[in-house]
Amino acid sequence: MKKKITLTKYTRSSFLTYGLVIAAYVILQSMVLTGSITSSLKGMLVPICAYAVMAVSLNLTVGVLGELSLGHAGFMSVGAFTGVIAAIALEGIVPMGWLRLVIAMAVGAVFAAVAGFLIGIPVLRLKGDYLAIVTLAFGEIIKSVLNNLYVGVDGDGLHFSLLSDRTGLAAGGRMIVNGPMGITGITKLSTFTAGFVLLMLTLFIVFNLVNSRTGRAIKSIRDNRIAAESVGINVTKYRLTAFVTSAAMAGAAGPLFAMNYSNIIANKFDFNTSILVLVFVVLGGLGNMLGSIIAATALTILPEALRQFADYRMLIYAIVLILVMLITNNPTLAAWTQSARDKLRRAVGRKKPARTPAEGGDGHE
16 A cells, blocks of 8 residues: 655745746746847846845844844855955866866855854854844954955965065966955856756755754744753754854855956945845745745846836835835735635645545455
């Protein structure tokens, strides 16, 4: 007798997210190959992927862990600068562009994870507004450090200095990070396919983490920290796990974003970027990864779509944001949406009539 395989609500949601992301990639990639997409939208595909990864990773901290972080752009900047430095330093050793991009994203993820670990040890003992303020300060500190960082490479390897250029590069050396001027002359290695793969990998990590024993412990801490501690859950360990994982994914998105441009500066990853990613998460729904992706996509395209309105562009953008927030938080609309979902679920999951023993051939005479 065959056992009926039943999927949980969370598993069905995960498969739906995977399916929609894959479908969107196939459609957009076919449009790119056939030339039926505008150059403006084509140029936004990689940033959309990077912002979607940022939104999903921040949702792990804000939506699943339940802690407010305002320094997520800091982790992205750590990943962006370390990843680009690695990619440029390996130009003569690794000729394949796609492999250098993979290495850059891996390096960015590792360094951002280390930064998240070092920051998380003291910071995650705080909660609420205190945690938000400290993470905000961390993002500004990282930006200040990168604005005063000088990195060069020559035959002897990498050279670092702070505040002023004291790298002492030999003849033929190259300045990679030039203080406030950032990194110039970046080889554009980022592709839409690379962004899609990184987004799918991020979703895979987040969904499996949330649906695991570790994820259930993280959610129990979010719901009731005292009760979680009372049953022996190591609160600091699990909070740090979520925070470091989130930081690592943001760090991987950094090189993807940075290597889509020829120049990048530290001020690009300021407080406004952290708030923008937080808006993606809140607008898409806390804990809703698909919602974060949709919000990141819509709010990345919207400013460009409104460019024809010139001086009124950002005003219209702000008004649209306010209206969407009001609509999505309307109790009546939420109840109607939930009712529609329940009806659709019942229609799809309606059981077939049971077969009689004679029809099934398994009955006993």
